[in-house]
Amino acid sequence: xxxxxxxxxxxxxxxxxxxxxxxxxxxxxxxxxxxxxxxxxxxxxxxxxxxxxxxxxxxxxxxxxxxxxxxxxxxxxxxxxxxxxxxxxxxxxxxxxxxxxxxxxxxxxxxxxxxxxxxxxxxxxxxxxxxxxxxxxxxxxxxxxxxxxxxxxxxxxxxxxxxxxxxxxxxxxxxxxxxxxxxxxxxxxxxxxxxxxxxxxxxxxxxxxxxxxxxxxxxxxxxxxxxxxxxxxxxxxxxxxxxxxxxxxxxxxxxxxxxxxxxxxxxxxxxxxxxxxxxxxxxxxxxxxxxxxxxxxxxxxxxxxxxxxxxxxxxxxxxxxxxxxxxxxxxxxxxxxxxxxxxxxxxxxxxxxxxxxxxxxxxxxxxxxxxxxxx
Numbered sequence: 623x624x625x626x627x628x629x630x631x632x633x634x635x636x637x638x639x640x641x642x643x644x645x646x647x648x649x650x651x652x653x654x655x656x657x658x659x660x661x662x663x664x665x666x667x668x669x670x671x672x673x674x675x676x677x678x679x680x681x682x683x684x685x686x687x688x689x690x691x692x693x694x695x696x697x698x699x700x701x702x703x704x705x706x707x708x709x710x711x712x713x714x715x716x717x718x719x720x721x722x723x724x725x726x727x728x729x730x731x732x733x734x735x736x737x738x739x740x741x742x743x744x745x746x747x748x749x750x751x752x753x754x755x756x757x758x759x760x761x762x763x764x765x766x767x768x769x770x771x772x773x774x775x776x777x778x779x780x781x782x783x784x785x786x787x788x789x790x791x792x793x794x795x796x797x798x799x800x801x802x803x804x805x806x807x808x809x810x811x812x813x814x815x816x817x818x819x820x821x822x823x824x825x826x827x828x829x830x831x832x833x834x835x836x837x838x839x840x841x842x843x844x845x846x847x848x849x850x851x852x853x854x855x856x857x858x859x860x861x862x863x864x865x866x867x868x869x870x871x872x873x874x875x876x877x878x879x880x881x882x883x884x885x886x887x888x889x890x891x892x893x894x895x896x897x898x899x900x901x902x903x904x905x906x907x908x909x910x911x912x913x914x915x916x917x918x919x920x921x922x923x924x925x926x927x928x929x930x931x932x933x934x935x936x937x938x939x940x941x942x943x944x945x946x947x948x949x950x951x952x953x954x955x956x957x958x959x960x961x962x963x964x965x966x967x968x969x970x971x972x973x974x975x976x977x978x979x980x981x982x983x984x985x986x987x988x989x990x991x992x993x994x995x996x997x
Contacts, residue, residue: 648989670891739772766880892930920952
């Protein structure tokens with residue numbers, strides 16, 4: 623009997639690898655004595671967001687490499703690069719993540735994606751042929767201008783003078799000079815793991831939808847959107863690629879647009895990660911798949927790991943159990959997508975801090991209880 627444990631992280635409680643290990647312990651606790659041929663496989667998962675680098679590295683036997691970067695405010699920081707054979711995996715949030723900027727310090731008019739360029743350059747220095755980029759969680763709204771500048775692009779005004787690559791200067795950009803762009807980019811295949819389909823501009827664009835959580839004030843939305851439009855003019859003219867209307871161009875404060883202009887391809891995050899970690903091979907021929915993450919609710923169907931794992935398992939005719947620290951409204955929609963049961967792991971009345979601390983044990987017990995009838 624083969625059981626595949628393929629969860630995402632339970633944020634602030636367990637990494638995906640830790641959650642998969644807890645699930646595996648629960649499976650063995652319930653079935654080891656009754657099932658002689660028990661085969662438990664752990665495949666930590668992610669959906670292109672936080673944990674993507676670790677999931678791919680853990681599954682493929684790669685390594686994590688620190689890289690010197692600048693955070694969104696230009697301060698020295700350390701990002702993480704995942705290396706697996708000829709593939710490098712990076713997460714935008716590792717360099718310019720919103721989570722490392724205190725709310726009082728968030729400054730979307732000056733926040734830069736330069737640190738993402740630092741990560742990309744580190745990947746190029748490692749000699750990779752492919753780059754997998756997890757988009758999401760950025761503190762920036764510069765359309766990727768900072769990243770392009772970090773890789774050798776020069777923003778110029780109407781007189782030809784260089785312009786700083788920050789949102790408060792984008793309105794003055796008349797052209798983008800790519801003569802100094804790192805030539806190694808031309809030889810690297812770039813894939814964006816991204817479920818965001820928002821375009822760069824307008825009421826459903828990067829600034830209007832995601833800007834407020836980064837500190838963009840209501841009165842600055844139109845100003846920043848207009849600046850991004852000016853930047854898009856220069857970016858498209860320099861690269862010959864019309865990207866502002868492409869799905870995902872508004873992801874990560876417009877970093878999607880810059881990557882797409884540089885020739886990247888966007889794919890649903892969970893699909894990219896599933897392919898990178900070999901999930902299909904593990905699921906094919908399995909008897910049961912376990913998945914989960916910190917919360918399962920109506921948003922889970924929008925490209926989250928449990929929904930993606932369930933879709934893959936359904937194609938192979940394998941039943942799925944999903945586990946979550948919190949089961950919210952809309953979780954039952956997964957029952958229509960190949961999930962047999964959605965199981966909450968947190969005992970009623972548990973204080974949040976305790977639930978996070980005791981997550982691994984709760985997950986192990988919940989899995990063992992759910993599989994007790996199979997023993």
